[in-house]
Amino acid sequence: MSNTDNENHKSLPIGIKSLSKSYGDVYALENVSLDIKAGEFITLLGPSGSGKTTLLMTIAGFCSPDQGSIYFGQQEMTMTPPHMRGLGMVFQNYALFPFMSVAENVGYPLRVRGMTDSDQKTKIEAALEMVQLGGYGERRIHQLSGGQKQRVALARAMVFEPKIILMDEPLSALDKKLREHMQIELKALHQKLEATIVYVTHDQREALTMSDRIAVINNGRLVQVDAPKALYDNPNDLFVADFIGESVLLQLENSIKGLTLRGKPLKMTNPQPKGGEPHCLVIRPELLVMSNSKDDSLNDLSGIVNASVYQGESVLVMVDLGENTMISVRLPANKSQSSNIIPDVGKPIYLGLHAEDVITVKGRVE
Amino acid sequence: MAAVEMVGKRKYNNLWLDFAGVCILFFLALPTFIVIPMSFSGASYLEFPPESWSFRWYESYFGSSEWMRSTRTSLLVAFLTTIIATPLGSLAAYGLTFTSARVRNVSQLIVVVPILVPVILIAIGVFHLYAKLGLNYTITGIVIAHTSLAVPFVIITVLAGLKNYDFNQELAARSLGASRPRALLTITLPQVKFSIQTGALLAFITSLDEVVVSMFVSGGENATITRRMFNSLRDQVDPTIAAISSCLIIISVSALVTVLIFNRNQSKDQI
Structure with missing residues (x-):
């Protein structure tokens, strides 16, 4: 539920203007500018050490930038200490206070704000209900499971109705099944709260599942900011193309006639890029089609089966295209498609890529 | 303090280690075991073990x-x-x-x-x-x-x-x-x-x-x-x-x- 209006009573937009931060001669953030809309769920996605956590800590006020400024709504926050910023924050390892009960943990932000005990009680109970932990107030922290701890941390970060909530890889300590469940729950919670959420993760699937927009960060620079589908379908950068999805990048030749793939002109529905710059073809395993013979209406990516890995719902087949190029294709493992019998290792496999599915990115594969 | 608890719960099966530990503890506490009895001595010089017992040295301490x-x-x-x-x-x-x-x-x-x-x-x-x-x-x-x-x-x-x-x-x-x-x-x-x-x-x-x-x-x-x-x-x-x-x-x-x-x-x- 993205609110496009500039400010409302439940959320605030965040303005990040040319932020830089370096440690020694290494840039953790290099001239990062980003406008986060009020009520938006935005994910900062990047590999470890990319600067995404530094950016989050700068928004939180724990890290002061060398240059640039941060606004919450109209108000500049660049030098405001963390406790004056009024934002909720959820940490990777929960950071619950182990010597306090669940209710005391959740009530902490209310206590420091000097709220009366009776008001606190109602708010705490409401917040615990919100994360489905009603009646858990008296429990001790060490009595809770990982998922429950995460919910307490969430309740604590939102009990005082902050307009901005920051989350630093909050689900990374949970097992896969619980993590996926919590992703859905967090998204639902976001719609109820209507607060602006800035979420940090290195897990691209998590980012694609939850976000209104994703900001991809690499080497301290903002590479691309887009909605999940746009990011997946139209990466504008080699790094994004490689980082999002299980991609393989294939170098295309750029001749006068246009882009060519393995000597043949590349069929694509999008207009061919102008100019003679090098381009890459982004091959996603799920986009390739297998056929029994060569299909000339498709871009041909046939090769020799190198290995196939059974993964339950699908089979991942590694295909050798020759010239030291290896791509992979994901084929459904259901029996109804048994006409597609996967060739044995060492046998040829006919693969094609529809013109509509062609994704190209400027650049050269190292 | 977690370490202390861990040691307490661990099951020792090495008797020699136990024995060595007790010996070291005894050695460390030995001066205490000697000083305290000496302070109750009845004699007017330091001796161990004391031949007679009294509180006179405590009186002399607290009285001074x-x-x-x-x-x-x-x-x-x-x-x-x-x-x-x-x-x-x-x-x-x-x-x-x-x-x-x-x-x-x-x-x-x-x-x-x-x-x-x-x-x-x-x-x-x-x-x-x-x-x-x-x-x-x-x-x-x-x-x-x-x-x-x-x-x-x-x-x-x-x-x-x-x-x-x-x-x-x-x-x-x-x-x-x-x-x-x-x-x-x-x-x-x-x-x-x-x-x-x-x-x-x-x-x-x-x-x-x-x-x-x-x-x-x-x-x-x-x-x-x-x-x-x-x-x-x-x-x-x-x-x-x-x-x-x-x-x-x-x-x-x-x-x-x-x-x-x-x-x-x-x-x-x-x-």
Whole structure:
């Protein structure tokens, strides 16, 4: 539920203007500018050490930038200490206070704000209900499971109705099944709260599942900011193309006639890029089609089966295209498609890529 | 304290290790086992085992205004040293956890120098410095000297306690609206309380037991008990010394027991 209006009573937009931060001669953030809309769920996605956590800590006020400024709504926050910023924050390892009960943990932000005990009680109970932990107030922290701890941390970060909530890889300590469940729950919670959420993760699937927009960060620079589908379908950068999805990048030749793939002109529905710059073809395993013979209406990516890995719902087949190029294709493992019998290792496999599915990115594969 | 619990729960199957442990503990406690009986001796010289028993040396200790005055001096100095060294050392340890590993290691080395340097050198140095400053034979002088000896112990114990503490908790508290001092007091402090208490105890005992520096810089009205004991040993050897030592042992042990009991009630909530 993205609110496009500039400010409302439940959320605030965040303005990040040319932020830089370096440690020694290494840039953790290099001239990062980003406008986060009020009520938006935005994910900062990047590999470890990319600067995404530094950016989050700068928004939180724990890290002061060398240059640039941060606004919450109209108000500049660049030098405001963390406790004056009024934002909720959820940490990777929960950071619950182990010597306090669940209710005391959740009530902490209310206590420091000097709220009366009776008001606190109602708010705490409401917040615990919100994360489905009603009646858990008296429990001790060490009595809770990982998922429950995460919910307490969430309740604590939102009990005082902050307009901005920051989350630093909050689900990374949970097992896969619980993590996926919590992703859905967090998204639902976001719609109820209507607060602006800035979420940090290195897990691209998590980012694609939850976000209104994703900001991809690499080497301290903002590479691309887009909605999940746009990011997946139209990466504008080699790094994004490689980082999002299980991609393989294939170098295309750029001749006068246009882009060519393995000597043949590349069929694509999008207009061919102008100019003679090098381009890459982004091959996603799920986009390739297998056929029994060569299909000339498709871009041909046939090769020799190198290995196939059974993964339950699908089979991942590694295909050798020759010239030291290896791509992979994901084929459904259901029996109804048994006409597609996967060739044995060492046998040829006919693969094609529809013109509509062609994704190209400027650049050269190292 | 987690380590203590682990040892308690571990199943020993090595009898030799048990035996060696008991021997070492016995060896460490041996002086105590000798001093306490000697203090109840009826003879007018130090002997072990005593042939007759009496309380006369305790009477001579508690009856002497000089001994009482130096006891009060020692307790006052130890108390003041603890009051100053504990916050100082704790804050230093807190600060050190935020520095880079290199700075921390170097600082830790500098911090333990007072423990490594022979105390006599420190004593001579302090004496000469105090001679210029006019601090010899003053309570202030002894307290400052003892504080410098006690701070390293506080820093080391509190640093060890902070090692297991998750500083994200303090960040969380600050993001939730607590100022940094408030986060430190309400979130960090309760969780390193045991280390700070241990550090305070060590500071107290360091000061109470200290002889060498006290020999140089304390005296006259403000002689510490250890200094007076040393002097009295030189003049006449009587079991009053043993009685005083027994009292000092009791003070130290009861301080330790208090800290342990105090902590027992709180350790249950630690993960």
